[in-house]
Amino acid sequence: MTADVMTTLRQALEAGCFGHSLPAELDARLMNGELELPLERLGFDSLAWMEFCISVELNTGRELTPVMVTEMALLSDVAGWLGNDGNRP
Amino acid sequence: MIDYLRLARACRTENELNRLHILIENRFAPAEIAAIRSAAREFRNERTRRWLKRLRGMSPTLMKRPKPFERSRLHRNVIVYRCPHHDRDGKRALIAFPGAARRLGMPIAVFLQCMESEWDVFLVTRPDQTRSYLDGWNEDAPGIHAITEVVRSVSDLDAYGGVSVIGNSSGGLPAIVAACVIGADAGVSVSGTAGGTAEGRPSKAADVLAAITQFPRLSFTYCAGNEADAASAAFMRRMTGTGDLLPVAACATHNAAANLLQEGTLPTFLADVLGKSATPPDRWQTYEPGPSQK
Numbered sequence: 001m002t003a004d005v006m007t008t009l010r011q012a013l014e015a016g017c018f019g020h021s022l023p024a025e026l027d028a029r030l031m032n033g034e035l036e037l038p039l040e041r042l043g044f045d046s047l048a049w050m051e052f053c054i055s056v057e058l059n060t061g062r063e064l065t066p067v068m069v070t071e072m073a074l075l076s077d078v079a080g081w082l083g084n085d086g087n088r089p
Numbered sequence: 090m091i092d093y094l095r096l097a098r099a100c101r102t103e104n105e106l107n108r109l110h111i112l113i114e115n116r117f118a119p120a121e122i123a124a125i126r127s128a129a130r131e132f133r134n135e136r137t138r139r140w141l142k143r144l145r146g147m148s149p150t151l152m153k154r155p156k157p158f159e160r161s162r163l164h165r166n167v168i169v170y171r172c173p174h175h176d177r178d179g180k181r182a183l184i185a186f187p188g189a190a191r192r193l194g195m196p197i198a199v200f201l202q203c204m205e206s207e208w209d210v211f212l213v214t215r216p217d218q219t220r221s222y223l224d225g226w227n228e229d230a231p232g233i234h235a236i237t238e239v240v241r242s243v244s245d246l247d248a249y250g251g252v253s254v255i256g257n258s259s260g261g262l263p264a265i266v267a268a269c270v271i272g273a274d275a276g277v278s279v280s281g282t283a284g285g286t287a288e289g290r291p292s293k294a295a296d297v298l299a300a301i302t303q304f305p306r307l308s309f310t311y312c313a314g315n316e317a318d319a320a321s322a323a324f325m326r327r328m329t330g331t332g333d334l335l336p337v338a339a340c341a342t343h344n345a346a347a348n349l350l351q352e353g354t355l356p357t358f359l360a361d362v363l364g365k366s367a368t369p370p371d372r373w374q375t376y377e378p379g380p381s382q383k
Binding site for chain 1: 104189344
């Protein structure tokens with residue numbers, strides 16, 4: 001996982017937390033590159049996922065939509081999408 | 090009034106349109122939303138249609154009978170919503186502290202649909218993301234006292250027949266503290282968190298509360314199934330030494346207001362907890378939602 005992907009992911013997660021610091025457990029996972037985390041465990045509601053996707057688009061210029069996220073299961077899936085060409089979920 | 094159609098047409102992606110909708114939801118009064126709906130009839134955009142449908146789902150009266158609250162900015166960080174045709178006599182002021190999502194658990198227009206026109210609602214906007222309301226907006230306005238002084242000065246609070254304060258999520262504890270500082274009739278925390286994770290914020294609140302000799306009627310409501318919010322409510326109750334814990338049964342989200350809205354009881358709940366009566370009706374002490382909530 002590249003540093004750029006991790007930075008984008010962290011910023012998007014912070015946006016999903018509405019600017020709050022990430023919960024300690026999630027922060028530790030990101031630090032250790034442990035991304036096999038089910039997305040539902042993030043506790044994001046629909047508004048939080050919108051903010052998450054807006055952050056990704058602002059930082060990468062690539063369009064990840066909330067509907068696309070619903071087709072992903074793990075945080076590592078999002079990281080994989082970020083690390084690839086963005087054309088597949 | 091913004092030109093919604095021009096802005097919406099300029100959005101190249103779904104995220105850009107969502108961003109526009111979030112901004113509108115966080116600021117626009119009911120009549121402004123209804124006007125967008127009228128204007129959007131000619132705009133055959135599926136995403137706009139779905140958005141308006143979702144808003145209508147939250148508040149069935151929003152589009153057809155929008156409450157006549159008008160929005161105006163009084164200060165860089167204070168927006169007021171008021172019904173201009175309501176007699177000034179008997180008017181009441183509600184000071185609102187949104188949470189980190191910059192809303193009171195729902196679009197402001199939906200919230201206002203639940204309020205009677207006697208209320209003027211002063212929306213206090215959040216400091217930047219690194220600060221709590223308890224830190225103040227910035228170095229020039231440090232602490233909750235600076236915020237309450239600004240609100241008092243721009244709102245002419247003393248002219249009102251009553252003042253109440255409400256806060257949602259990370260606005261919960263600041264609302265309770267502000268209610269005490271202002272000498273409000275009531276202070277309400279909805280799914281309030283006890284200061285987030287930043288060091289020192291609960292102690293900042295405790296320092297302010299230590300100087301309070303007469304407390305308003307305080308209420309701490311939260312989803313009963315959300316352990317963190319229940320703990321925060323109990324923490325705030327201990328900190329103030331007074332107030333009612335009002336768990337909403339059969340829900341576990343961090344948005345008790347949305348649960349009350351969905352149940353159709355938010356208007357009654359707000360009237361009860363923001364009112365002047367000495368204690369809220371017993372029904373909120375053991376609130377049990379109806380079948381649709383379970």
